[in-house]
């Protein structure tokens with residue numbers, strides 16, 4: 001039987017029209033070969049918006065984190081501290097460099113617990129093996145407790161690289177998420193709040209890091225007419241066409257943040273009164289972009305659970321997803337160390353991400369609210 005509804009996805013791309021104009025300009029000027037003026041336009045746009053001195057446009061957020069770790073010469077035997085509750089794209093670069101992740105649990109903000117970070121830095125310091133970098137994640141758009149984490153990094157001499165992949169458009173006071181760390185990585189993958197189809201940015205105020213990252217992202221070619229290499233790099237530069245999409249998307253970012261936040265409010269209005277339901281909180285003094293609305297179900301009180309709700313939504317052509325499975329529970333990290341763990345395990349057991357597309361209509365929103373409500377007994 002034909003389902004009368006269109007499928008509702010978790011976080012599909014949402015074009016404004018400005019992207020096609022920029023892509024057309026790139027075509028008309030024949031900047032199809034990967035380098036071209038849209039890259040600088042996109043970088044300048046983002047640097048201005050985020051307040052960072054430099055932004056380097058790359059093929060992904062994962063690449064941005066990788067280049068920051070490579071710049072620090074992190075390698076075999078080194079430890080890198082990172083949030084356990086995150087997506088593996090933020091962690092895999094530690095493995096690319098042959099280093100070892102040390103995971104930290106979340107606190108009630110869902111982001112890295114600074115108290116556990118301090119405990120871990122102290123423990124490593126006492127053992128004489130200080131970590132080489134700290135990678136906290138701005139989870140689902142919620143900025144981490146950046147000032148505390150940076151202060152701890154400074155105290156122990158460890159640079160902070162924020163994984164702000166999900167937090168484009170989020171703020172701490174009037175500062176953009178990630179600003180204040182040594183470096184921050186942003187993602188413009190197709191599922192993020194704005195997209196270049198696929199892409200990322202490494203942002204920093206450190207000119208040397210920005211220059212080196214740009215150099216390494218283009219195969220580490222020395223500035224001579226022939227191809228000369230004193231080291232090796234990567235093919236990580238964003239293409240001019242993808243950057244053109246980013247230029248168009250940047251122009252609607254504030255609208256997209258407003259739409260995600262309004263959608264979150266709509267879910268709270270429609271669902272928060274149900275027994276056992278709560279939502280991922282927003283930390284005082286911060287503004288999350290609410291990339292995804294995340295609901296928490298207490299099965300004892302609710303009389304239902306996340307799996308039941310998710311399968312019910314799936315039957316109604318509505319996509320929802322469990323929250324990120326903590327890294328310390330992933331088979332690939334079975335032998336990695338973790339400080340704490342119970343908090344993110346609970347979020348994983350009971351958290352569900354709801355459809356959060358910015359192009360959803362009021363009808364789409366009610367459809368999801370009604371579908372979730374229908375999974376509750378009584």
Ligand SMILES: *Cc1c(COP(=O)(O)O)cnc(C)c1O
Nearest residue numbers: 060061062087089090165187189
């Ligand atoms: C999306 C994401 C990444 C990776 O970004 P890509 O651009 O897909 O490589 C890293 N960390 C987190 C937390 C993400 O959500």
